[in-house]
Amino acid sequence: MTAFLTRxxxxxxxxxxxxxxxxGRLLAALAGVAFANVLVFVQLGLAGSMAESVAIPYRxxxxxxxxxxxxxxxxxxxxxTLPRQRLFQALVHPDVTGGTSIYVGRSTxxxxxxxxxxxxxxxxxxxxxxxxxxxxxxxxxxxxxSDTALVDTLTRFVDMRGFVGATPDAPVxxxxxxxxxxxxxxxxxxxxxxxxxxxxxSDQTFFHLFPQRSSATPSHILLGLAPGADPGxxxxxxxxxxxxxxxRIRAVTDAMAQEVRYQMxxxxxxxxxxxGVVIGMVVGIVIAYQVLSxxxxxxxxxxxxxxxxxxxxxxxxxxxxEEAIILAAIGFWPxxxxxxxxxxxxxxxxxxPIFMTPERAVAVFVGTILACALSGILAMRKLAAAxxxxxx
Amino acid sequence: xxxxVITVRHLDHFFGEGEASKQALFDVNLAVGRGSLTILMGPxxxxxxxxxxxxxxxxxxGSGSVMLLEHELCGADExxxxxLRRRLGFVFQAHNLHDSLTARQNVMMGLQVHGxxxxxxxxxxxxxxxxxxxxxxxxxxxxxxxxxxxxQRVAIARALVSNPNIIFADEPTAALDKVxxxxxxxxxxxxxxxxxxxxxMVTHDPRILDLADRIVTLEDGRIVRDHPGPARNEPLAAxx
Ligand SMILES: Nc1ncnc2c1ncn2[C@@H]1O[C@H](COP(=O)(O)OP(=O)(O)O)[C@@H](O)[C@H]1O
Ligand SMILES: [Mg+2]
Numbered sequence: 001m002t003a004f005l006t007r008x009x010x011x012x013x014x015x016x017x018x019x020x021x022x023x024g025r026l027l028a029a030l031a032g033v034a035f036a037n038v039l040v041f042v043q044l045g046l047a048g049s050m051a052e053s054v055a056i057p058y059r060x061x062x063x064x065x066x067x068x069x070x071x072x073x074x075x076x077x078x079x080x081t082l083p084r085q086r087l088f089q090a091l092v093h094p095d096v097t098g099g100t101s102i103y104v105g106r107s108t109x110x111x112x113x114x115x116x117x118x119x120x121x122x123x124x125x126x127x128x129x130x131x132x133x134x135x136x137x138x139x140x141x142x143x144x145x146s147d148t149a150l151v152d153t154l155t156r157f158v159d160m161r162g163f164v165g166a167t168p169d170a171p172v173x174x175x176x177x178x179x180x181x182x183x184x185x186x187x188x189x190x191x192x193x194x195x196x197x198x199x200x201x202s203d204q205t206f207f208h209l210f211p212q213r214s215s216a217t218p219s220h221i222l223l224g225l226a227p228g229a230d231p232g233x234x235x236x237x238x239x240x241x242x243x244x245x246x247x248r249i250r251a252v253t254d255a256m257a258q259e260v261r262y263q264m265x266x267x268x269x270x271x272x273x274x275x276g277v278v279i280g281m282v283v284g285i286v287i288a289y290q291v292l293s294x295x296x297x298x299x300x301x302x303x304x305x306x307x308x309x310x311x312x313x314x315x316x317x318x319x320x321x322e323e324a325i326i327l328a329a330i331g332f333w334p335x336x337x338x339x340x341x342x343x344x345x346x347x348x349x350x351x352x353p354i355f356m357t358p359e360r361a362v363a364v365f366v367g368t369i370l371a372c373a374l375s376g377i378l379a380m381r382k383l384a385a386a387x388x389x390x391x392x
Numbered sequence: 393x394x395x396x397v398i399t400v401r402h403l404d405h406f407f408g409e410g411e412a413s414k415q416a417l418f419d420v421n422l423a424v425g426r427g428s429l430t431i432l433m434g435p436x437x438x439x440x441x442x443x444x445x446x447x448x449x450x451x452x453x454g455s456g457s458v459m460l461l462e463h464e465l466c467g468a469d470e471x472x473x474x475x476l477r478r479r480l481g482f483v484f485q486a487h488n489l490h491d492s493l494t495a496r497q498n499v500m501m502g503l504q505v506h507g508x509x510x511x512x513x514x515x516x517x518x519x520x521x522x523x524x525x526x527x528x529x530x531x532x533x534x535x536x537x538x539x540x541x542x543x544q545r546v547a548i549a550r551a552l553v554s555n556p557n558i559i560f561a562d563e564p565t566a567a568l569d570k571v572x573x574x575x576x577x578x579x580x581x582x583x584x585x586x587x588x589x590x591x592x593m594v595t596h597d598p599r600i601l602d603l604a605d606r607i608v609t610l611e612d613g614r615i616v617r618d619h620p621g622p623a624r625n626e627p628l629a630a631x632x
Contacts, residue, residue, distance in 0.1 A: 018490075302490045305482075308450055310477035389450040389451045391488060392445055
């Protein structure tokens with residue numbers, strides 16, 4: 001290792017030799033860096049999982065659609081509604097080929113004596129097939145029978161094993177909102193931060209479950225576009241058809257991106273995650289600074305000697321950065337391993353979509369290097385105390 | 393004498409400022425010829441170390457003049473002093489070795505100050521010098537596993553390895569036994585003869601005085617005696 005680093009640096013790896021000379025301090029430093037990494041990874045993982053769980057329900061729909069939402073709706077599951085009239089008004093636009101209404105409602109499913117899950121219901125019209133993800137078109141047909149549902153096999157807090165493989169010929173009965181429903185198929189969506197599972201039902205079944213809702217006031221409206229039509233232009237033209245400030249019209253993918261941004265930057269949870277990342281970085285910088293500045297303090301005589309020999313400031317910066325980068329580059333891996341394990345455990349226990357992404361690992365690695373380098377630069381100030389004149 | 397590598401004129405030095413200011417050197421005048429061995433003597437607190445650190449670019453020269461290797465040190469900036477220090481070798485009373493570097497690596501640092509170079513060549517040069525100083529068997533020892541005398545010899549090798557123009561040594565033989573102390577000073581003399589390396593050394597060791605070309609005695613910050621040593625084989629410089 002020393003020979004390799006000597007070739008790499010073009011000088012003896014003094015920083016590396018210094019770090020490995022006190023294994024206790026090195027281990028403490030690595031544990032500190034790893035710990036800070038875990039803090040950051042956990043926060044980023046939760047934030048990423050929130051973004052992912054926000055995005056998942058949008059993927060029920062074809063991506064190349066426009067979605068009409070009430071102006072007050074920031075999310076797909078807000079309670080606000082808009083008049084179905086808006087759908088018929090849109091159909092006059094030459095590039096709009098069709099549309100369907102989406103009804104969204106939430107209910108609590110008591111599945112055992114003390115087991116309950118918050119279920120997000122999507123009520124879909126029988127003609128919704130062409131607006132939904134390809135995989136949903138076929139199962140949608142089986143919802144035409146009243147009081148049937150496609151149930152989410154990833155629903156939290158419920159043992160869903162009995163529902164796997166439910167078909168229209170062998171429906172699995174369950175009770176929700178004091179109504180007897182039959183599961184006739186499965187989806188795999190899973191809970192997020194806003195709910196524990198997603199069930200799809202026909203609009204008729206939806207109105208049975210939520211009698212106060214009516215077909216005249218959907219939650220959102222999906223519009224299909226003629227091939228080659230520019231969604232941005234069509235959206236801008238459609239807005240003109242409606243009374244001002246009554247509808248938001250966006251491509252499904254834009255609506256999804258906007259809700260992710262909204263959840264991350266305007267809701268407390270998103271801000272807490274961002275704050276957690278900052279805390280993690282501060283913890284890492286402080287730990288690395290402690291170790292590096294203690295190391296400088298312990299070697300003041302040696303550094304003063306090097307100064308007397310004629311080494312320049314750049315040499316000392318090099319040594320401290322060498323130490324910082326070694327701490328970062330080694331401490332990162334146990335941090336990564338722990339975090340990946342944590343993600344798996346959390347995903348297993350809660351069913352939230354949390355997993356390590358290569359982008360996140362690379363970003364945290366680079367961030368760790370930069371944070372440790374910053375600690376090194378801060379620790380450098382102690383170097384001024386090394387006075388070669390005092391050596392004699 | 394040969395051309396002077398150090399010329400000190402009217403050098404005063406003060407520690408501290410204002411009321412608390414204390415004068416450590418008074419009107420010191422001295423010229424040191426190339427290749428010579430000059431010994432500084434004098435009671436403790438007489439200013440020997442102060443003079444050494446001023447000539448060695450480790451302290452700023454505030455008044456008078458010190459010409460070192462044809463550069464004026466009075467008012468010289470830090471960059472020039474760092475550059476000049478690379479042409480000097482220091483042997484301190486304490487060895488000041490780096491505790492995480494082996495004997496060889498400590499000596500190699502004396503070469504690496506001059507920039508990138510072939511590490512294998514640096515290692516060979518270090519090994520050669522350590523061999524001359526009787527440490528051929530201890531190349532890979534950390535300072536913690538060397539005796540005091542062995543550490544001091546490593547420090548001497550580190551000062552000599554880059555072939556400095558001038559060696560400044562402050563009681564370098566204090567930690568050495570008689571034999572290796574003499575051997576080290578013989579090595580300085582040898583380098584003076586073969587390479588023109590100049591040595592300025594603080595010592596009280598009477599046997600080393602026998603090897604001196606020149607003996608300068610300080611008392612209370614003043615040079616009180618400046619006379620040729622027993623080994624002098626050249627005329628003294630004209631008084632400055
Ligand atoms: N860093 C310093 N600050 C203040 N006074 C000092 C300092 N270094 C040395 N002195 C004083 O300068 C005088 C000369 O000291 P020094 O050069 O170390 O003497 P020597 O090496 O001959 O024993 C002494 O009176 C000492 O107290
Ligand atoms: Mg002294």
